[in-house]
Amino acid sequence: MKNLVYxxxxxxxxxxxxxxxTYAKKxxxxxxxxxxxxxxxxxxxxxGAYGATEVVINRGITGNDDQQIAAWIATKTTGVDNIVFSHxxxxxxxxxxxxxxxxxxxxxxxxxxPEADGSVKVNVFSGKAFGFVKAHSAQRIISLLPNSIAPEExxxxxxxxxxxxxxxxxxxxxxxVKKPEGAIPLPEAEMVVSxxxxxxxxxxxxxxxxxANSLGAATACSRPVADIGWRPHHEHVGQTGVxxxxxxxxxxxxxxxxxxxxxxxxxKVIVVVNTDAEAxxxxxxxxxxxxxxxxxxxxxxxxxxxxxxAQ
Amino acid sequence: xxxxxxxxxAPDTTSKIAFTNNNSAFDENGxxxxxxxxxxxYALVRALEIKETSGANVTIITVGTAADEAIMRKALAIGAxxxxxxxxxxxxxxxxxxxxxxYAKTQxxxxxxTGKETINFNGAQLGGMIAEGLNSPYISIASxxxxxxxxxxxxxxxxxxxxxxxxxxxxxxxxAKGMAEQRIPNMRGIMAARTKPLHVLAPTVTEALTxxxxxxxxxxxxxxxxxxxxxxxxxxSLLHNEAKxx
Ligand SMILES: Cc1cc2nc3c(=O)[nH]c(=O)nc-3n(C[C@H](O)[C@H](O)[C@H](O)COP(=O)(O)OP(=O)(O)OC[C@H]3O[C@@H](n4cnc5c(N)ncnc54)[C@H](O)[C@@H]3O)c2cc1C
Ligand SMILES: Nc1ncnc2c1ncn2[C@@H]1O[C@H](COP(=O)(O)O)[C@@H](O)[C@H]1O
Numbered sequence: 001m002k003n004l005v006y007x008x009x010x011x012x013x014x015x016x017x018x019x020x021x022t023y024a025k026k027x028x029x030x031x032x033x034x035x036x037x038x039x040x041x042x043x044x045x046x047x048g049a050y051g052a053t054e055v056v057i058n059r060g061i062t063g064n065d066d067q068q069i070a071a072w073i074a075t076k077t078t079g080v081d082n083i084v085f086s087h088x089x090x091x092x093x094x095x096x097x098x099x100x101x102x103x104x105x106x107x108x109x110x111x112x113x114p115e116a117d118g119s120v121k122v123n124v125f126s127g128k129a130f131g132f133v134k135a136h137s138a139q140r141i142i143s144l145l146p147n148s149i150a151p152e153e154x155x156x157x158x159x160x161x162x163x164x165x166x167x168x169x170x171x172x173x174x175x176x177v178k179k180p181e182g183a184i185p186l187p188e189a190e191m192v193v194s195x196x197x198x199x200x201x202x203x204x205x206x207x208x209x210x211x212a213n214s215l216g217a218a219t220a221c222s223r224p225v226a227d228i229g230w231r232p233h234h235e236h237v238g239q240t241g242v243x244x245x246x247x248x249x250x251x252x253x254x255x256x257x258x259x260x261x262x263x264x265x266x267x268k269v270i271v272v273v274n275t276d277a278e279a280x281x282x283x284x285x286x287x288x289x290x291x292x293x294x295x296x297x298x299x300x301x302x303x304x305x306x307x308x309x310a311q
Numbered sequence: 312x313x314x315x316x317x318x319x320x321a322p323d324t325t326s327k328i329a330f331t332n333n334n335s336a337f338d339e340n341g342x343x344x345x346x347x348x349x350x351x352x353y354a355l356v357r358a359l360e361i362k363e364t365s366g367a368n369v370t371i372i373t374v375g376t377a378a379d380e381a382i383m384r385k386a387l388a389i390g391a392x393x394x395x396x397x398x399x400x401x402x403x404x405x406x407x408x409x410x411x412x413x414y415a416k417t418q419x420x421x422x423x424x425t426g427k428e429t430i431n432f433n434g435a436q437l438g439g440m441i442a443e444g445l446n447s448p449y450i451s452i453a454s455x456x457x458x459x460x461x462x463x464x465x466x467x468x469x470x471x472x473x474x475x476x477x478x479x480x481x482x483x484x485x486x487a488k489g490m491a492e493q494r495i496p497n498m499r500g501i502m503a504a505r506t507k508p509l510h511v512l513a514p515t516v517t518e519a520l521t522x523x524x525x526x527x528x529x530x531x532x533x534x535x536x537x538x539x540x541x542x543x544x545x546x547x548s549l550l551h552n553e554a555k556x557x
Binding site for chain 1: 474
């Protein structure tokens with residue numbers, strides 16, 4: 001079996017890269033990682049530990065242009081059985097292109113390894129159900145939902161080949177990049193602390209940030225909170241916002257409307273803090289605290305500090 | 312300027328999600344369909360705003376059966392000029408994208424808009440597939456789109472931030488929150504929609520590259536464990552020892 005994995009070779013090696021390499025390794029056989037960008041070869045060679053047989057980085061592609069990247073990947077697919085992407089902004093753009101180019105079935109949003117019958121489990125209905133998808137083509141493209149499998153280190157480093165294949169000028173020109181300072185990107189976060197209208201006003205978010213900081217978690221919010229402008233739009237989670245699936249989701253002062261749940265119910269463990277014992281969110285929760293956030297959250301933050309100090 | 316907006320149906324968010332035929336198909340019994348929110352609120356409304364400020368013809372396209380004409384009429388009522396329905400039951404993203412790009416190729420659209428994803432299948436595949444079929448640039452998950460002459464300036468989501476990009480037309484864009492605001496159709500729009508052209512085309516491809524074998528509902532939570540609000544040490548201990556998440 002021959003597997004290809006694409007990762008973004010700009011910035012740092014993120015968790016998504018370790019996940020896709022681990023996934024490809026578990027499919028069995030060789031794993032060739034294709035990367036584009038400026039990343040140092042010594043960094044890339046560490047992907048060997050997660051199961052990469054070799055890494056090939058194309059220095060001729062420096063941006064995020066999916067047309068160029070898909071065209072380049074297509075030249076490396078002879079004899080390849082599976083091509084694995086992360087279901088992130090790049091995977092969502094490159095994988096569909098490659099599917100059309102190669103006439104290879106795309107399994108988008110995979111959450112686990114293939115079943116015995118060759119079908120792959122994917123997330124559907126915004127987390128309310130799973131589907132099992134089969135590709136009918138000889139080659140198969142899989143884009144893996146972030147936080148679906150745990151990265152596993154087993155081997156050592158692997159060889160890295162640096163090549164320069166020019167793919168022409170990118171059609172999409174990047175003018176600037178805006179990154180919120182220091183914040184943990186929501187889709188990648190393993191822990192998320194989120195708050196809703198129950199907090200009454202933006203001036204009360206300090207305690208949510210303190211709780212998030214105590215855990216090393218990202219912050220999020222319900223839609224009305226972003227709509228009124230209490231919090232930035234990129235924090236809005238739910239059906240019409242960002243969909244997340246962290247290990248831990250703490251929801252404070254959020255009622256748990258179905259549209260909110262649609263974006264968060266893939267979380268492994270959900271903690272709900274709400275004054276109303278009848279709030280629908282409790283039905284989707286693993287742990288619940290019926291109480292006033294203004295009292296409970298400072299206490300919880302303190303308890304976490306105490307726990308961390310004792311570790 | 313000619314704009315094509317891809318419109319998909321999606322079950323109303325309060326619909327019960329159940330499966331039938333040995334869990335091989337979505338149970339449509341009692342399900343109310345709406346226009347997929349990303350397609351309606353962002354892609355369609357932004358196309359109409361462009362039409363209002365700089366002049367454009369806005370065509371909507373749906374690959375689907377006659378039953379989908381209800382949601383297509385809604386899109387016409389909001390303000391699209393005409394509609395095209397490719398008369399086929401969608402089988403997979405590749406098949407739908409091939410139908411749309413085959414149609415678009417013959418019409419010379421400057422801009423093709425899709426939603427970020429459908430809320431039922433969450434594939435986020437169509438836009439990239441259409442772009443490849445048309446050999447056009449593709450800007451995925453855009454939250455802002457401005458047109459100046461034949462240039463587009465967009466903001467799009469990347470991991471951990473937002474990229475401001477520029478591209479020349481023709482192009483394909485998938486639309487997300489931030490691009491526009493929902494519009495409620497008024498009575499005049501609803502009346503006008505009845506007489507707007509809705510062309511029905513025969514499908515050109517039948518090939519699908521993937522299929523759903525079965526579906527399964529997400530296992531229900533076994534029940535919430537309630538913790539005394541005065542005992543947060545217990546919650547922390549449960550998160551550490553039982554849930555093993557901290
Ligand atoms: C098509 C559509 C799409 C939507 N998409 C989204 C989406 O993507 N994301 C989203 O979030 N919403 C979405 N919504 C809106 C959604 O239906 C709800 O209106 C919204 O999630 C409610 O936000 P909330 O829980 O913050 O506010 P509320 O419903 O007002 O709930 C506030 C909660 O705080 C509790 N509370 C009050 N005081 C305190 C206190 N002192 N301590 C603790 N708890 C307290 C209350 O008991 C209540 O449960 C969508 C709606 C529609 C129609
Ligand atoms: N049957 C369809 N007909 C027309 N457009 C569609 C159809 N299915 C999906 N789309 C468009 O493609 C986008 C992405 O869909 P998906 O790849 O299924 O997540 C949607 O938001 C729609 O704009």
